[in-house]
Amino acid sequence: MTTGYLYHELFGWHDTGTNAGLAPSDPAAGLQPFVHFENAETKRRLHELIVVSGLIDKLERIRPVSATEEQILRVHTPEYLERIKTESALPKGGDAGDGLSPFGRGGYEIAALAAGGVITAVEAVLNGTVDNAYALVRPPGHHAVASSGMGFCIFGNLAIAAKHAREALGVGRIAILDWDVHHGNGTQSVFYDDPDVLTVSLHQDNVFPPNSGAALERGEGEGSGYALNVPLPPGTGDQGYLYAMDSVVVPALRRFRPEIILVASGFDASAMDPLSRQMVTSTGYREMTRRLMDVADEVCGGRIAVSHEGGYSPVYVPFCGLAVMETLSGQPAFGDPVLPIVSGFAGHDLQAHQKQVIDEVAGFVADIA
Numbered sequence: 001m002t003t004g005y006l007y008h009e010l011f012g013w014h015d016t017g018t019n020a021g022l023a024p025s026d027p028a029a030g031l032q033p034f035v036h037f038e039n040a041e042t043k044r045r046l047h048e049l050i051v052v053s054g055l056i057d058k059l060e061r062i063r064p065v066s067a068t069e070e071q072i073l074r075v076h077t078p079e080y081l082e083r084i085k086t087e088s089a090l091p092k093g094g095d096a097g098d099g100l101s102p103f104g105r106g107g108y109e110i111a112a113l114a115a116g117g118v119i120t121a122v123e124a125v126l127n128g129t130v131d132n133a134y135a136l137v138r139p140p141g142h143h144a145v146a147s148s149g150m151g152f153c154i155f156g157n158l159a160i161a162a163k164h165a166r167e168a169l170g171v172g173r174i175a176i177l178d179w180d181v182h183h184g185n186g187t188q189s190v191f192y193d194d195p196d197v198l199t200v201s202l203h204q205d206n207v208f209p210p211n212s213g214a215a216l217e218r219g220e221g222e223g224s225g226y227a228l229n230v231p232l233p234p235g236t237g238d239q240g241y242l243y244a245m246d247s248v249v250v251p252a253l254r255r256f257r258p259e260i261i262l263v264a265s266g267f268d269a270s271a272m273d274p275l276s277r278q279m280v281t282s283t284g285y286r287e288m289t290r291r292l293m294d295v296a297d298e299v300c301g302g303r304i305a306v307s308h309e310g311g312y313s314p315v316y317v318p319f320c321g322l323a324v325m326e327t328l329s330g331q332p333a334f335g336d337p338v339l340p341i342v343s344g345f346a347g348h349d350l351q352a353h354q355k356q357v358i359d360e361v362a363g364f365v366a367d368i369a
């Protein structure tokens, strides 16, 4: 098993400042400066654990190539691209559009490298250089829509890569699984009317974006039935996520039979994340990856390309990310010292109210032709 791995130190230089990802500091309102939730630390710590654990020696290092304007414009409007480039040239940078997604000077070049990194990883899987790949990129991308960034995202990294695969490389059907704890609204919006791109999002119910990712968001026009959303109740743990994999994701992929599976891999569903209330452990991520690989072996020669999204626990993102990459590469577990704590939490078993939500969405899978 050859697993590609892509990381670049420039991703750690994406400057999101000290507005905590909430609002600019405002002493009168009691808002103190605080590092942005989306900062370099969790990604850098994951990269360093990959190195220190020795897993790096079992991975095929892939060097990112920046996305071209033409590639970015397959998803984003010219006006949006020009605004990002203009603000990126300013001494203090700018914001992708919602006031929560700042970037420093040169932010455009780093965001283009992130999008291009995912393209590079997808190309390596499609051309057989590697069997599967993990692109540890930053800034994230799954919230970005055509005319704006949002939710810490600037460009729709995975959407741009999927468009490239289809329009430049002639790939037919593509499935995109989003297990970031927040709804993959941006990716979904790009392909909402496209029956050749299946988007499946497993997320905590109505966290971000607000009022986004309901079970009845199923696509539109020709794409009706090719968007699946599983809005999981807060507190869902490993067994709830694995039941969603077994009941919705795997059956949908079997019916859809993509030529490659892309994954928006956030670790903010983990049991130690500050921006959500789920309880997934490294074992949960390991098992989710295992199930995905098994169905990928069945339907698309094992072709999987993963793009890093959210995840804000400096302590636990590293171990969750390592578990995914160990599984992708077929390597033994290095160990997770946090696991005894989080796996002991009550509520990891599948709960009736979680099963009810998942079973409702499972009923939609039959509409995939």
Ligand SMILES: O=C(CCC1CCCC1)NO
Pocket (backbone or CB within 6 Å): 021, 100, 143, 151, 152, 180, 181, 182, 183, 208, 266, 268, 275, 309, 310, 311
């Ligand atoms: O991890 C994220 C960012 C979510 C935050 C954006 C504003 C409040 C929650 N999206 O996947």
Ligand SMILES: [Zn+2]
Pocket (backbone or CB within 6 Å): 180, 181, 182, 266, 268, 309, 310, 311
């Ligand atoms: Zn997220």
